Amino acid sequence: MKRLFPLTLALLVVVSISGYCDVPPANRFLLWYLGNTLPTNPNSAGPGIQFTKQYPVGGGLLDGVVVDDPEATDGKALFISDNSTSDMVWYRSQPGCVFDNASGVTIVGRVKVTRDVHGDDGGAGENLSILDSTEGSGLRSGYHWGGANGHVVETIRGVSAEFPAGDGQYHILRMTAQGNVYGKQCPWSEDFTNYSVGAALVGQDEWIGNAAGGYDPQNPTQLLSGLTVVEDPDESTRPTYGKVVAFVGGDAVFQGYTRVLAAADPNTNEMVVEFDIKGTATNLKNCWFVDINDVNGVNICQWYGSDGTCRPRIAGTVNVGSPRNLTCSGQWDHLKIVINTQTKKAKFYLNGEVDPAYPDGLDYTNRPGVQPCTDQIGQIAIRSPWDYQGRNLLYFDNFSVNGVPVTQGFRTIKLYVDENPEPVITISPASPQWTGWANNFFGFGSTSITGQQDVYFDWVTATNRGAFAPGEEVAVLGYSLVPGAPVNTIDGAKTSPDGTPVVIPEAIVTASFTNNLTEMMPIGFAIEKPDRTAGIRVVQNGGYATSPGEKVSIVGFTATVDGERVILASEVTSVGFGSEVPAPLAMNQKASGGGTFGGQPNVWNVQPAIETFSYPDGALVGRNLWSGNAPASRIGVTGGVLRVQGGAGAVTAAHAAGTAFGAESFEMTIKMKRGIGTTNIWQLFAYDSAGVELVRWYGSGTTAKPRIGGSVLPAITLTDDNWHTLGIKYTFATNTAEFFFDGVSKGTIVGLTGNDVLGRVEFALYDQPALTDNYALFDDLQVDGFTVATPAVGLSNVGLLVRIYGKITEMNITGDLDGWFRVEDGSCVNQPAASGIQCRVPESDTIMPFVQVGDYVEVTGVMGVRNGLRYLWTTEYTKY
Numbered sequence: 001m002k003r004l005f006p007l008t009l010a011l012l013v014v015v016s017i018s019g020y021c022d023v024p025p026a027n028r029f030l031l032w033y034l035g036n037t038l039p040t041n042p043n044s045a046g047p048g049i050q051f052t053k054q055y056p057v058g059g060g061l062l063d064g065v066v067v068d069d070p071e072a073t074d075g076k077a078l079f080i081s082d083n084s085t086s087d088m089v090w091y092r093s094q095p096g097c098v099f100d101n102a103s104g105v106t107i108v109g110r111v112k113v114t115r116d117v118h119g120d121d122g123g124a125g126e127n128l129s130i131l132d133s134t135e136g137s138g139l140r141s142g143y144h145w146g147g148a149n150g151h152v153v154e155t156i157r158g159v160s161a162e163f164p165a166g167d168g169q170y171h172i173l174r175m176t177a178q179g180n181v182y183g184k185q186c187p188w189s190e191d192f193t194n195y196s197v198g199a200a201l202v203g204q205d206e207w208i209g210n211a212a213g214g215y216d217p218q219n220p221t222q223l224l225s226g227l228t229v230v231e232d233p234d235e236s237t238r239p240t241y242g243k244v245v246a247f248v249g250g251d252a253v254f255q256g257y258t259r260v261l262a263a264a265d266p267n268t269n270e271m272v273v274e275f276d277i278k279g280t281a282t283n284l285k286n287c288w289f290v291d292i293n294d295v296n297g298v299n300i301c302q303w304y305g306s307d308g309t310c311r312p313r314i315a316g317t318v319n320v321g322s323p324r325n326l327t328c329s330g331q332w333d334h335l336k337i338v339i340n341t342q343t344k345k346a347k348f349y350l351n352g353e354v355d356p357a358y359p360d361g362l363d364y365t366n367r368p369g370v371q372p373c374t375d376q377i378g379q380i381a382i383r384s385p386w387d388y389q390g391r392n393l394l395y396f397d398n399f400s401v402n403g404v405p406v407t408q409g410f411r412t413i414k415l416y417v418d419e420n421p422e423p424v425i426t427i428s429p430a431s432p433q434w435t436g437w438a439n440n441f442f443g444f445g446s447t448s449i450t451g452q453q454d455v456y457f458d459w460v461t462a463t464n465r466g467a468f469a470p471g472e473e474v475a476v477l478g479y480s481l482v483p484g485a486p487v488n489t490i491d492g493a494k495t496s497p498d499g500t501p502v503v504i505p506e507a508i509v510t511a512s513f514t515n516n517l518t519e520m521m522p523i524g525f526a527i528e529k530p531d532r533t534a535g536i537r538v539v540q541n542g543g544y545a546t547s548p549g550e551k552v553s554i555v556g557f558t559a560t561v562d563g564e565r566v567i568l569a570s571e572v573t574s575v576g577f578g579s580e581v582p583a584p585l586a587m588n589q590k591a592s593g594g595g596t597f598g599g600q601p602n603v604w605n606v607q608p609a610i611e612t613f614s615y616p617d618g619a620l621v622g623r624n625l626w627s628g629n630a631p632a633s634r635i636g637v638t639g640g641v642l643r644v645q646g647g648a649g650a651v652t653a654a655h656a657a658g659t660a661f662g663a664e665s666f667e668m669t670i671k672m673k674r675g676i677g678t679t680n681i682w683q684l685f686a687y688d689s690a691g692v693e694l695v696r697w698y699g700s701g702t703t704a705k706p707r708i709g710g711s712v713l714p715a716i717t718l719t720d721d722n723w724h725t726l727g728i729k730y731t732f733a734t735n736t737a738e739f740f741f742d743g744v745s746k747g748t749i750v751g752l753t754g755n756d757v758l759g760r761v762e763f764a765l766y767d768q769p770a771l772t773d774n775y776a777l778f779d780d781l782q783v784d785g786f787t788v789a790t791p792a793v794g795l796s797n798v799g800l801l802v803r804i805y806g807k808i809t810e811m812n813i814t815g816d817l818d819g820w821f822r823v824e825d826g827s828c829v830n831q832p833a834a835s836g837i838q839c840r841v842p843e844s845d846t847i848m849p850f851v852q853v854g855d856y857v858e859v860t861g862v863m864g865v866r867n868g869l870r871y872l873w874t875t876e877y878t879k880y
Contacts, residue, residue, distance in 0.1 A: 022103065022476065023465055029097035031107075031442050031462040034483065034501050036076035036555050037571040038066060039091045043540075044570045045460075046499075046557060051091035054443070063089060064445075064457075071170055072458040073110070074486045074503055082446045082453045088125060089445045096439020097464050099137050101296075101411075104178025104467025105130055107442050108481045110458035112170040113147030117452040125448025126155050127455060130177050131441040136297040138432025139177040141413045142447075147455075152424045154413055155447075156433045161424050163417050170458055172482060174416040178467035181295050181409040182429045183259025183378060186271075189400040190258075192229055192243040201227035201245050201382075202256045209381070211254035225252035225391070227382060232395070234278070234330035242397070244278075249384025250287030250307075250392040257381035261295070262403035264375060269342040271377055271403035277333050278395040279326035281308030287384055287392040291315070292337060292346075295378030295409065298371050301346040301364050303335055307392040310335060312348035312355055312362060316370035319362050321348055321355040332397070339364070341375040376406055412467070419470035419482065440464075459483050490527065490534045490799075493558050493567050495598025502567050504554040508579045509546045510535065510801045511862050511875045514817070514843060524566070526862040526873070527552075528800055532582050534597075535799035537862060537873070540569045548875075551576035558599060564798060564865035565600035584803040584860045589837055590827035592804060592863055593870045597796035611655070611781040613642045620653045620763075628652040628762075635763050641673075642778040644763060646681040646701075646771030654762035657686070657783050666758045668783040669727045669740075670697075674718035677701035677774030682765055686730065686783070689759030695737040695751060697726050701776045706739035708751040716741050723779065732756040758784060803860045804872065808853050809836055819846055823859055839872040851879050 022028075032046040033039060039051035053063070069077040080089055099105055107128050126142035142155035150166025153159070154175075184206070195204045200213025212226035223230075223246055230246045262271045273292050289304040299315035308328050312321030326333050336349040338361075345361030347354055364373065380399060410429035417424050442462040446453045461481045466473065473481050479497050486501035487493055493502050504527075512525035525546045528535030538554055539561065546552060556569035615623045619632035620642060628635075630651035635644050657666075668686060683698040695708050699715065704726055706713040718724060727740030735751045761783055768774070806825030813819045817840065824836030839859055841848060851857060861874040 023098060023100045027098040027100075027464070029462075029464040030477070030499070031093055031460070032483070032499055032501075032557060033444075033457075033460045034074060034076075034486070034555075034570075035072060035078045035457050035459050036066060036074055036501075036503065039064065039078065041570055043556075043568060045093060046568075048095070050094055051443075052094050054090040054092045054445075064091070067456075069456060069458070071112070072456070073483065074501065077112075077456040077458050080446050080453070080455050080457075082125075082448070082451070082455075088447045090126070090129070090443055090447050091445050092129075092131065092441045092443045093462070094441075096133070096437075096441055099132055099139055099440045099464055101137055101139065101178065101180040101409075103465060104176060105139060105442075105462070105464045106174065106176045106466060106468045106473065106481065107143075107444075107460070107462040108172065108174045109444060109460040110170050110172050110482075111145055112168065112456040112458070113145055113453060114168045114456070115452065115454040116146045116149055116151070118448070125446050125451055125453065127444060127446065128173055128175055128460070129441075129443035129445075129447075130175065131437070131443055132177075132434045133437045133440050135432060135434050137180060137440075138182070138411060138434050139180075140433035140435055141175060141177050141430075143173055143175040143415055144448075145171065145173055145417075152415055152417065154415055154425050154427060157413070157427055157431060159425055159427055161415075163424055165418075170456070172418050174419065174470060174481075176414045176416075176467035176469070177412070177430075179409050179411040179428075180432070181261065181376075181378065181406055182411050182432055183261040185405040186260060186262035186377075186401045186403050188260045188262075189398070191398050192245060195229040195243055197229055197231055197243060199229055201229055204229065205258070207256050207258045209254065209256040209383075211256040211383075212252075223248045223393075225249060225384075226254050227256045230395075232397070244395045244397040245382070247288055247382065247384070247394050247396060248391065250283065250285055250386055250389030253384060253387050255381050255383030257291075257293075257379050257383075259378060260380050260401045261406040262377040262401050263406050264339075264341040265402075265404050269340050271339045271341070271401070272336065273339070273377070273380070273399075273401050274334065274336045275399040276397045277310065277326065277335055278331065278397075279306075279308045279328040279333070280393045281326070281328040283390050283392045284308050285389040285392060287386060287389050288394065289381070289383050289385060290335075290396070291379070291381040291383065292339070292377060293379035293381060294374040295376050295406065296374065297379060298373040300339060300373045300377070301337060301348075301362065303337070303348070307394045310350060312337075312346070312358070314346070314362050314364050314367060317367045319366060321362060322357040324350050324355075326394075339377075377401060377403065378406075414467070414469070416470055421470055423469075487558075490529055490536050491598075493536055494534060494565055494600050494796075494799075496558050497599060498558055498560055500558045502554065502556050502558060504567075506551055506553055506575060508581065509548055509550045509552060510581050511548055511873065512546045513873055525552075526799060526801065527554075528582060530582060532585050532800060533795075535797070535801065535862070536565065536567055537799055537864060538567045538569050538572070540572060546572070546574070547577070548581050549577065549579045550574055551579055560599060562866045563869075565598070566799075582801065584801045585797060586803045586805075587797070588827045589804055589806065589823075589825045589870075591795075592797060592802060592837065593865070594796035594798065597798075600796050600798055612640070613637050613779060613781075614640050624655075626653050626655050628654050630763070630765065634765055640779075642763075643675075644682045644765060644776055644778065646677065646679075646765070646768040646774035648767060648769035648772075650765065650767045652762055652764045654760050657758050657761050664733065665729060665731045666784040667727070667729050668761065668781075669725055670781045671723045671725050671779045672704060672718065673723050673777040673779075674721065675701035675775040675777055677771060677776075678703065679768065679771055679774065680766060681768050681771055681774050682763065682776055684726075684778075685762045685764060686728070687759050687762065688755050689757040690755050691759065692755070694758070695728055695730055695749075697728070697739075699776070701774045704741075706737070706746060706749065708737055708749045711749045711751075713739060713747045713749065716746065730758075797863050798865055800863055801860070801875075802863045802872075803858060804837060805858050806836060806856065808851060808855050808857060811848070811853055813841065813846070813848060816846055817841065817843065819848075821848065821851075823857060837870045837872055838866075839874045839877075842874045842876055844876070848877075851877070855879055
């Protein structure tokens with residue numbers, strides 16, 4: 001039996017929800033495992049996503065196996081039978097992904113537990129896992145489902161509940177994690193009275209970190225490097241006696257910290273941190289820091305110094321206050337920081353006297369290149385950042401933090417059963433937990449080492465785009481995290497949303513393709529209905545290529561790649577050979593591609609044009625192949641003209657343009673009408689095909705200036721309400737641009753060296769948040785290679801084996817499968833800057849030595865789409 005696995009491709013989902021803070025598109029992660037293939041198979045959980053088996057541990061051979069299960073959604077489930085009291089199995093998603101505490105994360109699974117025995121330690125293993133890698137995030141959490149016993153346990157924090165409807169049937173389990181705020185609320189003070197003398201500070205109460213402590217076993221009178229609770233050796237000099245923290249550092253790197261929460265008092269806009277310090281002046285080398293960190297663990301400000309000095313500082317910067325001496329000689333000093341969230345400054349006091357060099361405080365926002373902090377305290381830390389400063393000794397006591405309690409952003413873990421909107425378990429604020437691994441992951445399995453469990457996984461899905469209660473994800477993702485029944489036909493794959501599971505029991509391969517002739521790594525094959533009314537490409541990665549006429553079964557997902565609906569396969573199995581391949585469907589180019597068919601978007605007919613901005617009012621981006629991030633309020637069409645507006649954020653709107661290879665120059669004109677303002681808000685660029693800036697106009701609501709790089713010609717001021725024409729003629733050979741205003745030359749600039757091919761034009765607006773009333777108007781953009789696109793209509797034959805005819809108008813032969821040629825049949829199909837259909841070179845003849853530009857050919861292949869335009873996956877061609 002031959003098994004084949006799919007190509008790694010990105011699944012694109014575009015959703016815009018007002019007021020929702022999504023993760024950036026580059027960081028979005030969707031896991032979609034359907035239990036019908038082994039988790040470790042490539043793309044078993046979606047495009048480019050699979051699992052690695054993190055365990056078993058204990059020397060066992062425990063593993064999961066795909067089984068037939070009529071109760072599963074698609075009749076298949078992954079079964080794990082943990083019969084050992086010393087073993088476990090855990091599947092961890094690959095690759096890692098980004099977790100954003102503000103958005104949160106969600107994992108959902110349909111799980112059946114038929115046997116559940118807790119281990120000797122009473123611990124319950126995880127069935128679903130959120131695996132946060134970093135202490136600063138701390139979203140690590142686990143979900144245990146007990147089946148018939150109804151046990152629901154958040155395993156990491158040990159919080160449990162009983163679910164009365166427990167049984168041995170499938171249930172949908174959902175776990176969400178969000179937020180990062182956790183700690184003791186202010187007002188807070190600590191004098192260490194209830195701590196154990198002679199023991200390390202870390203591990204007592206809620207102090208954590210890597211600081212050691214205690215006495216050296218080899219020298220019982222000497223403290224170890226680190227933080228140790230001791231009796232004050234000079235207690236007779238203090239108003240109150242008690243326990244203190246001895247700091248021995250400078251010869252080791254360590255820290256100990258505790259989580260304390262404070263926001264600014266609304267009456268004073270202040271948060272206040274105070275503590276006592278006693279120096280010994282035995283070494284006088286910098287050795288200690290007391291850090292005031294925010295709720296994300298980012299430093300706001302700090303004291304630092306030697307065992308006889310102290311000095312204020314803003315972390316990661318050169319913003320430091322005056323170095324000042326501690327009293328020493330067994331005497332205590334008092335240090336204080338007042339953080340004002342309105343002025344964004346921190347004042348530092350020693351024994352009641354403010355730092356004389358900075359009486360108004362140090363600006364804690366002036367930190368170029370350093371991560372910005374929030375205006376809430378989240379941690380107090382004592383640390384030694386050096387291990388080469390020798391042994392230094394000093395003491396700390398009487399820490400306090402004052403402000404008002406923090407009320408938002410608490411780390412919250414929720415566990416749901418059967419999509420009930422009310423969670424079974426809610427933990428808030430939840431303590432931070434993390435793995436210490438290099439990346440964040442999702443996982444599933446049966447992880448109790450000493451327990452036993454028989455568990456079936458029908459499916460597991462997860463996303464890093466939000467902590468979604470049941471059903472909430474639809475508004476953001478566009479679909480539910482609860483998969484429906486898989487489709488089993490080509491029509492079903494074409495008409496279902498992206499991410500729909502596909503199980504096609506048998507299909508005939510019409511063509512197969514590889515992307516590298518030496519490695520022979522398959523990038524896919526095509527299948528179609530016997531009546532030739534629908535076809536689709538199947539994308540895969542690894543294994544061996546299929547052959548035309550071979551029968552295969554397919555397990556995977558629907559996806560749209562570069563505008564082409566495909567099946568992304570997680571498993572392909574050969575089930576026979578020798579079937580007759582349907583004959584290619586002959587057609588002219590105008591009939592190829594076709595209109596929308598379910599999830600298959602229409603292809604585009606593209607032709608040269610002047611951009612007149614004759615669209616309904618709204619954003620330019622999204623119209624006629626304009627792309628970018630500019631909203632309608634910044635670069636938008638109004639009344640059939642383009643209006644660019646000042647505002648917050650640098651935004652763009654770009655469109656492809658193109659000169660033919662070998663062109664000597666290009667010309668560009670655009671009409672401008674004055675608006676309001678004299679400060680620069682807009683730029684209109686022309687770039688080469690490699691993205692190098694060639695030339696630009698830029699200006700304000702009432703001015704326009706020619707520019708290349710740092711060379712600028714005098715500004716032109718629009719003094720009336722008429723339309724005026726800005727023009728450019730750019731000559732590639734000399735890299736010069738001549739600029740025109742209403743047809744009159746305004747001068748020439750020698751420009752930058754590009755690749756002599758125009759690639760795109762782009763409107764780019766400056767970040768001008770104070771200029772929201774400034775604007776300018778534009779119309780009638782004309783530039784070489786600019787095109788307009790209209791949707792094709794008729795039968796969608798994307799994915800079908802077709803045959804086209806015509807003349808070769810262009811060839812780009814590279815000797816490998818990156819090569820292509822263009823065929824034109826006169827039926828008026830145009831691509832940007834060229835006519836006809838781009839065809840991939842056939843795998844059997846990548847050099848194509850027997851044809852040249854001007855020859856007439858018959859080309860057979862699978863109709864595809866790239867960037868919304870026709871693309872033929874060629875299987876063969878014939879010259880005639």
